[in-house]
Amino acid sequence: MVTPSVHSTWLHLGAGAFHRAHQSWYLNQLHKLGDTRWSLALGNIRNSSSQATLDQLGHQQGVYTLEVISPDGDIDYQTITSIKTVIPWDTKLAQLIHVGADPETKLISFTVTEGGYFLKDDGHLDLEHPVIVQELTDPSNIATVYGVLVAILRERLATQAGPVTLLNCDNLRHNGDCLRTGLNEYIAAVGDKALAAWCDTAISTPNSMVDRITPKSDDALQQRLVDQGINNDQVPVACEAFSQWVIEDDFIAGRPELERVGVEFVEDVIPFEEAKIRVLNASHSGIAWAGALLGAHAIDESLTPQVREWIRDYIAQDVSAALPKGPINLDDYCTTTLHRFSNAKVRDTNQRVSSDSIAKLQQFILPTLKTRYQQGDVPKATLVLVALWYLFMQRRAAGMLPFEYQDRAIGSVPFDHIFAEQDSLKAFAQSSSLMGSLAEHPTFTEDLRDVVKQVEKTLEESL
Structure with a gap:
């Protein structure tokens, strides 16, 4: 009308x-x-x-x-x-x-x-x-x-x-x-x-x-x-x-x-919406978390070869499997997205992109994790993004982020308790206020633990 x-x-x-x-x-x-x-x-x-x-x-x-x-x-x-x-x-x-x-x-x-x-x-x-x-x-x-x-x-x-x-x-x-x-x-x-x-x-x-x-x-x-x-x-x-x-x-x-x-x-926006949220928005957050861990200020500076590989794997291995075939070629969309993110003249900061990450994790990333687990696979490439955010928030708890993290939902998750635990990763993974139903998944905690170790090692080698 x-x-x-x-x-x-x-x-x-x-x-x-x-x-x-x-x-x-x-x-x-x-x-x-x-x-x-x-x-x-x-x-x-x-x-x-x-x-x-x-x-x-x-x-x-x-x-x-x-x-x-x-x-x-x-x-x-x-x-x-x-x-x-x-x-x-x-x-x-x-x-x-x-x-x-x-x-x-x-x-x-x-x-x-x-x-x-x-x-x-x-x-x-x-x-x-x-x-x-x-x-x-x-x-x-x-x-x-x-x-x-x-x-x-x-x-x-x-x-x-x-x-x-x-x-x-x-x-x-x-x-x-x-x-x-x-x-x-x-x-x-x-x-x-x-x-x-x-x-x-x-x-x-x-x-x-x-x-x-x-x-x-x-x-x-x-x-x-x-x-x-x-x-x-x-x-x-x-x-x-x-x-x-x-x-x-x-x-x-x-x-x-x-x-x-x-x-x-x-008539139906869902195919466009799902591709954009899972490819562009989820990747944007993952790059910001990785960049902050690497000491980078902006998104374009954070796109190291390793970060690009993590994003490409996430889309090729998990997003492509989680979404039904639609009108968008996800490989091409990934390439276009990374090209857009690399534009130094449209410089977005890791601080801005990482803000409100609680909602972004839940809206952009958890649905792919849930679908891949339901399909019987361990979504290791998507777990990399969760691992990056865990390490990002761990660094925040230690007062070691290069900027002040802003999140309107920060009071809804007991981060002080999570990172005071001896096994903070377990407390993080099994927090229902963060992970919803995934907190009860029988292998999610240990799957994430394995990926966190791999990501930590890779980040240390990159620094």
Whole structure:
């Protein structure tokens, strides 16, 4: 369904760099074709580190520069004007809720990172997570995507503002389904039966797959803009030239014609999603963990011949066996992915990529492990990635990481207890809060122990 020739608002939650390099860029491309029927409103749920960026973006009336870097290092500077409303943050999120409940708002998307959905290993909402418990206890103190969506949807129901599409743009498999499950269970915990019944027919939650490497902005980016004569932008974004967006075409209240600018609308996003999550996202995390252990600062610097071999083996031996045959050649995809990661001009740090690794382990890596064990094989190549993270977290426990590790789920896993144990690997492997059902697998602990020894030896030889 595509909205007719009337103005519609697309609200995005999460003012990070990725949104401004991806979703906002796509809409800007559509505007350049003359289709301005949709415009973006942008706001934050939490008073986070990106708040200063949002405030500055407001001063710039939503306009910023996107630096697009090709694999060969060619740079294109683009002015992005698709964000028409920048919503100031307030403690009650009153302005954000007001925009979300406006009848002109037909689409609400969000990038809150993988850990921002508070899902357990089985895909259900973790109602015992401290953040969820606190929010359910004090609904006026909204801290999650569920809390703000419930507030918006309640207002839409009360004012008969009409249906709305909720579009998840984070790296979760079946991300729309995950959002729907988490939201339904959150509403059930709140006890709002009227809202639950309304949501059955008034919202859609299409699955989507997003892809574009967008490193954290730094002073060097600002200097490159100055060198280009761009002196009025304090919040630029840099990204690679490659971009992909695949979405299930399930929009209950209309959508922009993004297919005109390269977005793929499909009936089933799963083959694209699984390939991207297991190849690109899992590899990205593994490279960051390995790079930190090797003392490297950035992803491209971490791609030693040994790390490349680990990644290629992981995809060739385990991902290829775990996934059914689909439209994507995994060997070619692996080659393209490693080429993209090696671009020194799109330099992403190991600190940023390794953040929120608890959710990344559970979302990106454990599904391949489980499938391979179910197939009767020991997934040694995938266990290398788990071994790298174990050694990474072991080094964190010893205060020896070259940077501060950031993870919003860090309080949900007893790492102090795990690494205080005489057999910390056993405690790590058998932690259900980390490994879910794999913690009970009869050979998982010793399989991992064997691979950790091999990886440790290889790393020592590399240093």
